[in-house]
Amino acid sequence: MSTTTDQLQAKSPENGGLLLSQHLLQVAEAAEAIARGRGIDPELARLGGLLHDIGKAHPEFQRRLTQKRTPADKPFRHELASLFFLPLFPQAQWEPLFDMVVAHHKSLARDPSDFGLYDFDQMGEQFEKTHLDAPTQRWEEWSESALEVLVELGIAGRPISRAEALAALDWCLERTYALIEGRVLGWSPWKGLLVAADHLASALMHQTGANLPRLFRAADLSPFAGTHPLYPLSGKETADDGKAHTLVTAPTGAGKTNYLLRRCRGQVFYTLPFQASINAMWRRIKEALQEQEVDVRLLHGSSRVVAYQAREEEKALQDKVGAAVKVLTPHQLMGIVFATRNYESLLLDLQGADVILDEIHTYGALTQAILFRLVEALHGIGCRVHVGTATMPTALYDQVLALLGGPEMTRITTLTEEELDTYDRHTVHKLPDWEAVQTVLAERLQAGDKVLIVRNRVKDAQQLYHDLQEQYPDIPKMLLHSRYRRMDRAELETKLKDKFDDDNRPGPCIVVATQVVEVSLDISFGCMITDTAPIDALVQRFGRVNRRRLPAAARKLHPVYVVAPPTTKTAARPYEVDVLQRTYALLPDHGAVLRERDLAGLIDVVYPTVELTSLDGFARFRDGQFLLPLLTHEPKSVLLDLLEIDSVTGVWLKDYDAYSRASPDERPRFEIPLNHRDAVRAKLRQHPHGNQPYLIDEQAYSEETGLHMERLMAETGYEIF
Structure with missing residues (x-):
């Protein structure tokens, strides 16, 4: 390696001190592998990887790696400096190379810091003076160092004159204006590919090459096959019948997870609403596929915490493209609807995949609208969409079915009324207030029950837990909600499963929780005391009581106690007071059985119509197309604002x-x-x-x-x- 290439750095010492030539080669190899997995020209993808950061050879970038910026420093974007090297390539390749280079860090226009190429030019910034000529070296000098790196990496290099470099820049500006002012709408797979490759290589660095062979390798899902007399869905045929999509409605414990996975044919994105539930699902799928050389990844804010004991490269891979199975929340797919940062990489990863939307059960007007838009977008980009629910209003069900192309394109699976009757597990008791809970709780603990108490608000759960600590100091108990340090939350979820849900560990015990326990946690308690929640959420909560599927002779009914809802809008938050009151009024009482076959009718009474909140001012995928200019994205996630996530x-x-x-x-x-x-x-x-x-x-x-x-x-x- 020459002295020049041995000196040029891609990252600062505190970020690994990687040589520029090493980084370019790693990104190029990742881009080539991703391109092969997505059916894109791999050689052109490799060239984009080699070109994308060659502007880091610029002396100004090298200076800023080791020196602090000063107020006199002008904005400098190394990727714009990379564009001066386009003359090394045939002009027929310039458009995809431009797409890969120009916006892999910033939006082409409307960048929040005004650093997009269009933004620079609109402000009259003479950026070519900063990006072409360095304070201490002119173009002819520093470009020689950059060319030396490219030649070493296999690019046929030659000196590029100053006039050629500026002509390439003019071409780039012409294309920029044509895209932005000409309103050329859509998304660029080339940009998505390069961003994905850059993120992958930057995270794995020297481990990049070793991890590339597994990218886009589909899993063998046969471990989820097999029939069992206790699980009705295990006996339902899932063979490919020409219907791409799935709508399955079945109660907790019917075998939805295995059924939905058996309907998948390629990459799988398995979504669940809450962090605790996706942690459990990730572990379950990972264990089932552990003999296969495929990636099963976890994606949410705490994924690296949950996977803390994994190897460094395994943790780094969690949110990158190319997993065989990725377990995540629906919100993490919403970038394709709102066109937020890096949505092109997400689109590239999703194309042609199987997307499971499991445990869909919250149906406020806004959430309905977002679910509707997500299904529309997934269908629009060619995904096979599989929806699993225990509780979906008929009005919403019909709209989702229509989005997926109707019965002709969608496999519809339900249980018979006779099968549903085998899932009657709960007797319902209404309580007027939380004072009445005291007597009930004392009785259940005296009987040795494991009691799950669910409050709708974190502060109420915390206060109740504090009170119970004083009342029952000798009874094992724990608290679980969403406002913990991520390391504490991970430990609590393990504790919940290992110390409170062990079938061989007798009661009494108390777990106080919020909505975080509603979905897919494989835990089973003897009884529940809960705030009134919307009927769909309440049914999910009940699924944590008497959850284990047993032979008919061993089945028993277990009690759930529902406390009357508040009467004011403020006190009902985070729910709508009228929904809570309708739910409470419809529930049976005095120990009557909650019939599984009746739930669909109850849900339709609570949610008789679908009134979708309009997202037209926010959604960027509508009517089958992306409505944002190419190489741009939204500067902030409107989803976070809409849902207050x-x-x-x-x-x-x-x-x-x-x-x-x-x-x-x-x-x-x-x-x-x-x-x-x-x-x-x-x-x-x-x-x-x-x-x-x-x-x-x-x-x-x-x-x-x-x-x-x-x-x-x-x-x-x-x-x-």
Whole structure:
């Protein structure tokens, strides 16, 4: 290796100190592998990988790797400097190369920092003076070093004159204006490919090549085949009948997971609503496929925490393209609807895949609209969509079925009324208020029951847990909700499964939780006491009681106690008060059996119509097409704002120093999910490192009970729900 190529760096010393030639080669190899997996020209993809960051050879980029920026420094984008090397390639290849290079970090236009190529030119920035000529070296000098790297990597190099470089830039500007002002709509697979390759190689670095052979390798899903007399869906035929999609309605414990997986033919994206449930599903699928050389990955904010004991490259792969099976939440697919950052890579990964939308059960107007748009987009890009639910209103069911092409394109699977009758598991008892709970709880504990108590709001769950600690100090108990450090949350989920749900471990015990236990946690309690929730959510909660499927002779009915809902809008949050009141009124009482065959009718009474919230001002996939100019994306995720999803994190003040010292891979373990709006209203300061999490007062958090937001809000007067 020459002295020049041995000196040019792609990353700063604190980020690995990778040589530029090494980074370009790793990205090129990743791009080639991804292209082969997606049916794209692999040689052209390789060229894009070699070209994309050659602008890092620019002396200004090399200076900024080791020196702090000064106020006098002008914006510098290394990828724009890479465009000056287009003359090395036939002009017929310029468009895909341009797509791969120009916007792999920034949107072509409307970039939040105004660093897009279109933005630069609109502001009159003479960026060619900064990007072509360096303060200490002119184009003819530094381009020679860049060419030396490219020649070493197999590009037929030759000197590029200053006039040629500027002519290439003019061509790039002409294409930019044609795309943006000409409103050339759509998405670029080339950009998606390069972004995916860059992320993969940057995460794996020297381990990149070893992990490429598994990309886009489909799993053999035969471990999920087989019939069992206790699980009706196990006996339902799933052979390919020419129908791409699936709609299956069946109660908890009918074998939906295996049935849906058996309907899949390629890559699988398995979505579930809550973190705890996807952790459990990931472990289940990973164990079933452990003998196969395929990637089963987990994707959510805490995925690296859950996979903490895995090898470094396994953790780094979690959110990258090419997994055989990826387990995630539906919200993590919504980038394709709202065209948020890196949505092109997500589209590239999803094309032709099987997408399972399991445990779909929350049907507020906004959530219905988002589900509708997601199904529309997935269908529009050629995915096979498989929807599994225990509770779906008929009005929504019909609309989803129509989106998927109707019965001609969709396999519809349900259980017979006789089969449904075997799933009657609960007797229902209504309670007027939480004072009435005291007597019931004492009786159930005296009987040795394992009691699951579900509150709708975190602060109510925390207060109840505190009260029960005083009332029943000697009875094992735990609290579970969404506001924990990620390392604590992972430990609690393990504790819930290992110490409270072991069938061989007798009661009594108490688990106090929020909605996080509603879906797919394979836990079974003896009875439940719960706030009223919407009928669909309530049915899911009941699924954590008497969950185990037993032979008919051994089946028993177990009690669920439902506390009357509040009467005001504020007290009913996060739900709508009229939905809660309709649900409560429809439930049986006095120990009557909740009949599984009656649930569909109850749900239709609570949700008689579908009134979709209009997303036309936000959704970028509508009527079968993407409505954003090529090589652009939305500067922020409107989904986070619409749903008030936990879009930021906090860190406990006790962890301040540990977080500062931790590696990027370790820092998520310390982070606590927060709602951005709450953090701002609480006037929280931010940590200077990592994701710049908001600082949580020492008194506002404990490993046992999690984050108490009301303590942070005490001085603001803002009430947390």
